[in-house]
Amino acid sequence: MASFKKTFNGLENTFEAFVFWSRWVQAPLYGGLAIGSFLYLVKFFQELLHLQHVLLIEGEAKIMLIVLSLVDISMVMNLVVMVTIGGYSIFTSKIDVDMHDDKPLWLDGLDAGMLKIKLATSLASISGVQLLKTFVDYRESAIGDKPEVISVVMEIGIHMVFILSALLLSVTEKTVHSYHAIGHKHKEGLEEE
Template sequence: MDNNNNSLLSRFESFFEGFIFWSRWVQAPLYTGLIIASFLYLYKFFQELLYMMKYITIWDETEVMIKVLGLVDISMVMNLVVMVTIGGYSIFTSRIDVDMHEDKPLWLEGLDAGQLKIKLATSLASISGVYLLKTFMNYRNEVEKTSTEGVIIEIVIHMVFIISALLLSQTEKITHSYHSSHTLPASDEEEEGEGHH
């Protein structure tokens, strides 16, 4: 009787663990949604570009720079979406077999959850920097329409992103150095074993 109970429990445990492992696919629709959002953002990019082409002759250099920074902002957000989609899927859902692909992005080399966090944090800091630069350009043109408090808040947000990225990278560096110092290569372990003999 005990053997039957243990067998039943073992089968249930295997089924439940398999179900938990399968649950990672719940994220797949989210990444699909991000891909659809990328196409919508692509539409927005070309909409802004056509708007620029329409009014380029009547704008001054500063206005053109602000609009171009808006396009840069959109492209950087697109980079962030791509990073989350491909990186998140390959780390948390299923491995993407592109190791031998000639177009494999460099940022995918040795990517893990910690490195993805650092890349996301630095991307957010970069996006924040572009947005801050755009605000400064607007502030220089229209001082009366942009509050000083708003600019200060954006500076603080930008600094928070930078500090977060630095702290994440430092934490990842400490973690990797700890693991490498406590993990001996197989050859070193064999040499130590031979030394004891």
């Protein structure tokens, strides 16, 4: 019986080590996101060159649309950085950046819940920029080229869903952290007695 238990414990430990190691399967995904961000940088500079050309020819609305595209690309890049660095450091392996002078402030105290909130608020912000682009384009385009009202209403609905999701995630995370803080204080009180 002791031999069986020892064998079972050995198999269990091996399996658990394999499951723990499997987190490294995500590492190539984060590497791919980093490569994707470099490729997206090319798109940013294409838009910037397009802006230079449009600046001399087009009106203010067209310039505003291109500038909003640049803002949009920048916000998407921020999102990719958060997912890449935050996801890797939470789910794969700790990144030792505590001694770096240029360590991003958002990495302090980052956990899975906070990462979700940051991602949700980033998505809401990106959606807001897209909605603003739609309104500027809708206002400035010719009658025949205007997007259908239903598509504008759908974009507003999608934006509101992103905002509501970010709000609900924030409330949930605050509730969970408050619950843990109360539990921690209660445990400290019991230890003092």
